[in-house]
Amino acid sequence: MSKKKFSFIFVISDEEVYEESRCYxxxxxxxxxxxxxxxxxxxxxxxxxxxxxxxxxxxxxxxxYLQDYLFIVNPNFIEEVIKRFESSPELGIMGMVGTNHPSLTGKVFESYQLVGNIIEREAGTIQLKRFNGEFTKPIKLLDGKILITQYDLPWREDILTSSEYLGESQSLEFTKSGFKAAVFNQNEDYFFYDPDFIELQDLSEPVQGKFLSEYYSLLFPKVSVLIPTYNRPYYFEQALQSVLTQTYKHVEIIVCDDSTNDETQKLIDYYTQIYPNIVYKKNPKNLGQFNNDLQCMELSSGDFINFLMDDDLFHPQKIEKMMAYYMQDINDEVNLITSHRHLIDAEGNILHNRKVTKRAFEQDTLLNGIEFADYALKYNWNFIGEPTTVLFRKSALNSPFGTFCGREYGCNVDMATWLTLLSEGKAIYISETLSYFREHSNQQLQSNLMKLMGATDYAHEILAAPSKGYLSQLEDLLYAMEFCFEYSSKTFDSLDEVYINHPIYSELNQYILQLKLKYSETLIKQRQHYKEELERVEQLLSKFEENEKISDEYGRLLMLYEILSIKIDMYESDRNRGTQSAINEESRKI
Known part of the structure; x- marks a missing residue:
């Protein structure tokens, strides 16, 4: 091979256009x-x-390698190519435009962010297009209008027949072979092309299908679907099949079997022989739901995580629709994507929506994580969804699944995780139904113990939330605490006496006592805030006595101040009675 030799390989479809390209x-x-x-x-x-x-x-x-409608307009092109390749032996191929954020079509010019410069004729005028991105970074995909190589790798005749996906395929072939692909470092403008000269390709052959089938795992992030299962082989198989039929293909399936029998193990043997992306682990002894969830997480290798409870179901396009949003998230700001979900019964029939599954937004919505979670905290309404519903970014979870502020949750393991994720990032809500939450008689959700654990988890959420930036508005914090008091009171009233001596009952009582102290402090802070606002508005009134708007504002603040004062007096009275009652109770025990 001649080390100082250039070969320009032209693909010619129009002789006049080619003559102009040769002139350059x-x-x-x-x-x-x-x-x-x-x-x-x-x-x-x-x-x-x-x-x-x-x-x-x-x-x-x-x-x-270049098309005849691509003109190299900078005379220093050869010298710059040599410099770039000699300084980077690991660099195998360069192109004019590329991307690290492809869409699900895999085409460069349909990606979510482009890198490169190009002079283009558009609507009769010549325009310089400079795309965002860093030229020095390795690139995942290159467009095929011009490709520059310093090593020879075969072109994939088994996948392609035309220029469709030509650059995308070859840049991935270099990556597979251990080389890097990059966009030509265009400190100056080098390339001009006129789209009017492009000959339309015959796309009757399913090139896209072959291309995506060959390169899917190189193009798109891996998603880990985690299925912790326990003695539900019939429902488990339905859940598993709902993953296997996903339209998004770069998925690994982690199954951790905590069953007390081998029925699920016998069932899954058939699937593991057919699907190499299934990882199955049978626990030698029962771990319990929480630790089995953690084991699933430890075995996962994906960039994104979606739990699938063994009695729930995915919509066939769930992962694809959610990953499409993640791939548009150029700056990795979104930590969690959820959607509407339907309730289904034991036979899989769709049930009517209840408050918990009411559609939160009628359109797909990007939300600030703090604001998103604040609404759930204020009303104890997990519209974010159960573990089955949410696809989250694994790297953003900085504490074990099911924990919040160092505490292991017993019931609201999903909310514990969502609060951890949303304190550091944004969320997207998809209005379309993408998962199905099954209700049946064998679930533990309706037991008194689960209700007690749920109320205790919720009390801890409200107590710990401000430390993560949640409920920063005093009005929201007061409302959330009042809602928590009411919810806990109803839980206490619904429990059998056998739970009074349960450790979780005592834990809930401790959280409520801490919240009541915080409630009192917050009431006083809020009243002081209103007092300062009243004084400010009073000063304005003295200057603008006839201003109706200021008078109305003064009246509003005065009403709020008086309401808070009454609340504080009532709370102090209740607290004094509660303290005396607690003293009497302790005396009775002695």
């Missing part, structure tokens, strides 16, 4: 000792085959 080629400066040759490909029926023949016929180290 003839103007290129050729450094001393560098040899240049040109190969012309005409009437090509199978482009990858023709490119392979041209590649093998040339002994040039540097090869430039």
């Amino acid at each position: 080629l003839n103007r290129l400066r050729i450094p001393d000792g560098v040899e240049v040759e040109v190969h012309e490909l005409r009437a090509v029926k199978n482009l990858p085959l023709a490119l392979n023949h041209a590649m093998h016929r040339s002994d040039a180290k540097y090869k430039v």
Whole structure:
């Protein structure tokens, strides 16, 4: 191979256009000792085959594959190519435009962010297009209008026949072979093309399907679907099949079996022989739901995590629709994506929506994480969803699944995790129904113990939330605490006496006592805030006595101040009675 030789391999579809492109080629400066040759490909029926023949016929180290409608307008092109390749032996291929954020089509010019510069004729005018991104970073995909290589790798004749996906395929082939792909570092403008000259390709062959099938795992992030299961082989198989039929294909399935029998193990043996992306682990002894969830997390290797409870179901496009939003999130700001979900019964029939599954937004909505969670905290309404509903970014979870502020949750393990994630990032709510939460008689959710654990988890959520930036408005914090008091009171009233001596009952009581102290302090802070606002408005009134708007504001603040004063008096009275009652109770025990 000649180390100082360039081979320009032209794909020619229009002789007049090619002549103009050759004029630009003839103007290129050729450094001393560098040899240049040109190969012309005409009437090509199978482009990858023709490119392979041209590649093998040339002994040039540097090869430039280009369409005839692409003009190299900067005379320093050859010198810059040599500099770039000699300084980066690991760099195998360069192009004009590329992306690290492809859409689900895998086409460069349909991606969510482009890198590169190009001079283009558009609507009769010449425009310079500069796309965002760093030229120095390795690139996942390159467009195929011009491709520059310093190593020879075969073009994929088994996948492609035309220029469709030509650059995308070849840049991925270099990546698979251990080389890097990059966009040509265009400190100056180098390339011009006119879309009017592009000959439309015959796309009757399903090139896209072949391309995506070959490169899916290189193009798109891996998603780990985690299925912790316990003695539910019938429902488990339905859940598993709802993952296997997902339209998003880069998925690993982690199954951790905590069953007391081998029925699920016998069932899954069939699937593991067919699907290599299933990882199955049978626990030698029962771990319990919480630790089994953690084991699933430990075994996962995906960039994104979606639990699937063994009695729930996915919509076939759930992962694809959620990942489409993650791939648009160029700056990795979104930590959690959820959707509407339907309730289903034991037979899989859809049930009517209740408050918990009421559609939160009628359109897909991007939300600030704090604001998103504040609403759930104020009303103890987990509209965010159960573990089945949410797809989250694994790297954003900085504490074990099911914990919040260092506490392991017993019932609201999902909310504990969502609060951890949303304190550091944004969320997206998809209005379409993408998962199905099953209700049946064998669930533990309706037991008194689960109700007690749920109330205790909720009290801890409200107590700990401000430390993570939640409920920063005093009005919201007061409302959430009042709602928590009411919810806990109803829980206490619904419990059998057997639970009075349960450790979780005592824990809930401790949280309520701490919340009541905090409630009192917050009431006083809020009253002081209103008092300061009243004084401010009073000063305005003294200057603008006839201003109706200021008078109304004063009246509003005065009413709020008086309401808070009454609340504080009532609370202090209740607290004094509660303290005396507690003293009497302790005396009775003695």
